[in-house]
Amino acid sequence: MTIQELAPQIRAGKISPVELTQQALERIRRHQPTVNAYITILEDAALAQARQAEREIRTGHYRGPLHGIPYAAKDLFYTKGVATTAGSKILKDFVPAYDATVIDRLREAGAVLLGKAGLHEFAYGITNNNPHFGPVRNPWDTTRIPGGSSGGSTAALATDQCVFSLGSDTGGSVRIPASFCGVVGLKPTFGRISRYGVFPLGHTLDHVGHFAHSVADAATILGALAGPDPRDDSSASEPPPKIDLPAEPKLNRYRIGLPSNYYFDRIEPDVAQAVRAAVEKLRGLGAEILDVEIPDIEDFTVLSRLILLPEATAVHRQRLKTRRADIGPDVLALLDQGQFVLATDYLDAQRRRRQLVENLAKLLDGVDVIVTPATPITAPKIGDTTVDIGGQPEDARLAATRFVRALNMAGVPALSVPCGVDSRGLPIGLQIFGRAFDEATVLLVGHCFEQVSGWNQRRPQL
């Protein structure tokens, strides 16, 4: 069930937060051996939080729509007194002395933390094939990856092992697993949600994001998480957005951009077909569809790597020197690459980044949002390092991140919503992005699409 369905019933006392939490824990017990979505399960603490929520609600102290709702947090959000591994063997015993701001805010909202979800080691990759905690498996086909790096959060949600979950997105780590697991994933504007107490990967690219079964739920969660945080220098001063989603799906006054370059060049045919069908749904809702060309987008995909590589290596420099043997081979290769990027190239990439931001702002003057495929492929098999697109082999990581990376550089809000399945029944995601701090429009378009498509209601049969 969604938050929108659960919250009124919890408030009315018709659904018990304790029973809801027990059901989620039961599903975790059932699916953990197969899907491996969690690194740490907080059974006792979750039940205690649920009992407290139930007491508060029964005595008239209802905190809001997340009160009594069980959720999972990617295991890079600091949780006081609870191990926070960042998916690394090196940090397996790291127990933070404080909570991340988002964990604080969800506690204040009355949400119930079920556990810490699995991730790609140090959030630096898209497979979640974690050498230290085992692979997280895609619930639609357990021989495949869930996407990453927030794959535990999406695998848990897709199998109802939580009602919503938290992730982070540095080069697509919210939108890729949302696309591969068939759930809604939102990467809000850079600065919209505090990163205080979030284990870093790339300090100018990291965004906190979240996952839900519906866009309306994603909007509700954003309302609880967003807002300034004096403890985070990158936190924006904007207050949480006011999001008003219509009961009737209509997009009459909206102009939607569809890229005529790059995004349909190297792509699986099933993905292209599903996205084009989604665009027709949007047109059917009254939106005006306009061709747009995104200047130099291929450059920005390269430049975002040029920025991330040294930023991530700087985070892990000491571990790279002293703990090489304890880092998985794919992450180690990336950390090594970061040692070879020139400082002048890094800074020039940050200069061109300003041009990307300006280009997109100009484009988004003419349209309300732009839609693209979230990924050119559906979920690859676990262990596959290359994928075949139209007979051409491509590195799986570079393929999966091709359509999402540049938006971390731009910092604009981007949403992935389920928009179809391929011939194997694997989910496909539609990416919707918009103006900085205009999550409201991005979510509105996603919500209207969801109302007429219904792809978000599908669940894997495990």
Next chain:
Amino acid sequence: MWKTISQALGLNIPEAQLEALSPVLDALWKGARQALDRDLSTVDPVIRFRPDLAVEP
């Protein structure tokens, strides 16, 4: 080239790992040259220095 740089900087990357990285670094270098070969002297990098930064609590 990468081997020489690695040795000069004392990066201690084992030879086999460095060999595997070399084509990736070649491609990245080529892509970077293509994307950065222009006059950017009048464009400010997006990173800003703020003298009023609060200290970490």
